[in-house]
Amino acid sequence: MNPTSYLEANKDRFISELLDLLRIPSVSADPAFSNDVLRAADYLAQKLRDAGADNVEICPTAGYPIIYGEKIIDSASPTVLVYGHYDVQPADPYELWHSPPFEPVIKENKIYARGACDDKGQLYMHIKAFELMMQQNQLPCNLKFMLEGEEEIGSNNLDIFVQQNKARLQADVIVISDTGIIANDVPSITSGLRGMSYVEVEVTGPNRDLHSGLYGGAVANPINVLCQMIASLHDENNHITIPGFYDNVQELTAEERAEMAKAPFNVEDYKSALQLGDVHGEAGYSTMERNSIRPTLDVNGIWGGYTGEGAKTVIASKAFAKISMRLVPNQTSEEITEKFKKHFTAIAPKSVTVQVKPHHGGEPVVTPTNSIAYQAASRAFEQTFGKKPIPVRSGGSIPIVAMFKSELGIDTVLMGFGLDSDAIHSPNEHYGIFNFLKGIETIPYFYKFYAEMSKSK
């Protein structure tokens, strides 16, 4: 087979179709965009039909719909289930974008837009690779698509959908492109993901905002108290102080850590790319270990008191923070959320009251690298990149991977083509045209090798 000819002939259309998708501001976290999220679903359902999918359906859920579509060639061939998400992160702070987040522009062979990489650009590679295989009569596997619109807010309705559609979703492997490679000349495949526990905390002091002159010094200031509580969650070595937090953490062997250390990484490049005075993290671990195999605690947002123009001398009644913890095998989000809640409540001084509200969670996973599916993916990358991809543990979270395993009993291959520098979740998110086209080129080889290796099994 040779996907490149069809790719060459159609790449401009592929790109312009992706730009149309990126123009739809499908921000799932903000109800103001709900119609746009639905428009994105309609757009993708139509593109699936155009590519040749059967039984395409926009399945309603309690939240945003899940798009299903399939192409069954014969019961003897293996079945691949492709997952992707058509919702995107909020784009704010808008003022930091060089061009509007939902008016995609191409600069230096990169597509700039919210969702360009995460995950619209990556999921659309699969639809175009599917079209390519259909047009070339080279689809060697049964193929099923499941595209959701709530990944960025915790996939709250996906597990219900999966439980209710186990037969329809039966497959031999799940393929997801929502991760990255080390560099365009250093291909890699993600072999593990961190889980997540996400909470929102509220600290209440006095029952109303107070004048800081008349009351300052005599009542607990909830902002100061919140800062003290947050500060106490790390010790001087940046270990997390929540009792039992590390109890179930799977420590890597010296061999595994040595293997990880072989991945190309230059701390000076890392620092200068982010203009950091210094890196920072848990004592005893390298930067690459800190953001992949170690659990973390980060404040993702904080607010309280007067944040407007000028100066207001007020003691706020309440202070708030959003806090997320990234988890590693064998921590569980339920366990960690419970331990956080218990500890955070316990350390609150008598002078305030505290509320901890759990948001979504997700479980960490390690995907097997000895499976046929992983090997097929590895060969496909080698075919198109000319190099064997390195297995890499990623720091991100795709909670549904663990859920698919537990609910459907199916392993996942994380066949991502993004780069850490794509600024996903940040202003000026982008996706390389090289990466977009390379994905469309690589995916058909995965199906080819996977079908062959499955049969010869």
Place this chain on the structure above:
Amino acid sequence: MNPTSYLEANKDRFISELLDLLRIPSVSADPAFSNDVLRAADYLAQKLRDAGADNVEICPTAGYPIIYGEKIIDSASPTVLVYGHYDVQPADPYELWHSPPFEPVIKENKIYARGACDDKGQLYMHIKAFELMMQQNQLPCNLKFMLEGEEEIGSNNLDIFVQQNKARLQADVIVISDTGIIANDVPSITSGLRGMSYVEVEVTGPNRDLHSGLYGGAVANPINVLCQMIASLHDENNHITIPGFYDNVQELTAEERAEMAKAPFNVEDYKSALQLGDVHGEAGYSTMERNSIRPTLDVNGIWGGYTGEGAKTVIASKAFAKISMRLVPNQTSEEITEKFKKHFTAIAPKSVTVQVKPHHGGEPVVTPTNSIAYQAASRAFEQTFGKKPIPVRSGGSIPIVAMFKSELGIDTVLMGFGLDSDAIHSPNEHYGIFNFLKGIETIPYFYKFYAEMSKSK
């Protein structure tokens, strides 16, 4: 003399005129309200003319204008300079107001509106007391008014105006009603005020917002760092840790502290009024000492990262806080701002950069209680309340009192009629009609006694 008859006959009009003034949202901190601030100035200038003031002038400054007006009866009589401010604090958070902040309502004999007490209600007492004395031909002193529109943002242009108008502002005493009494049956006169140093800090980590999965644990999170830095500004006894912060603090004698302790105060009432689980503050000092004779450090506002709906897994590039320190004799705002800036920059880890931007400051003052003016005020309160007022050190700041002393060499009498429970700077600010009318009744007695005591000197 007997002001009550005229007061009885005109109080309804006095109140409705104040309500008209309160309907003007003269928020000086927010440029969006600049026309309203100017409208408030016009309104008051006209009311001064109506009351009988001569040479009323709306004097332009680099910011909001200062209203001057006078009534000179003869050069032999003592001259009183009345100061007040017609700007108000921002009203947010709006959602916590039971009625709109700029649509005053009267409930249970209290006027609810932003500025009802601070300072529109209190300054308007002086204009109506002036009208009363004019109508009854009982003005025994020369009278000068100076009303500014930038008190809530630091009176940035007042000192320039004072320097340029020293002759016009010459007086024997300055009277300000911008403070309170202990209770309506426990009259008091403020004999001291805290100063203030107000800064805004900015902590920058990475040069852009980052995905907390891909980077979490490996880069300094500016929100976590800001929390750690703020937490470190107090030790376990709630002493402020800034080097040299207490160097110049004037400690009160045991006698003075014993005298203070005589003022009626019930900590249980205090806690239940604010629904506090416990009071909180510097070890070794009582609640009343903590909020009056001790310096403090409070975060007045904090913000950073994602604060919208739902969950966003981001590491923010920047985090911000507004921090104010209340000062006591003999600290100076310049000294403390410098010490804060030096310390806060010094404790910043290498992984972030820090900016400290000073806002306005003000100096602490202690007003003499043995002066003719204070004695005259004390007798006036005793006349109308039936009790001798207690001298009280207040925790609030009126920076211009120290400036008047240094620029004009004139002492101030702080003849305030508000209550701590008036919720100034908070949602649902209000001012008692009792207090408004009692002020208008008391002020003429002050002029009477002050004129008599000055002559018999």
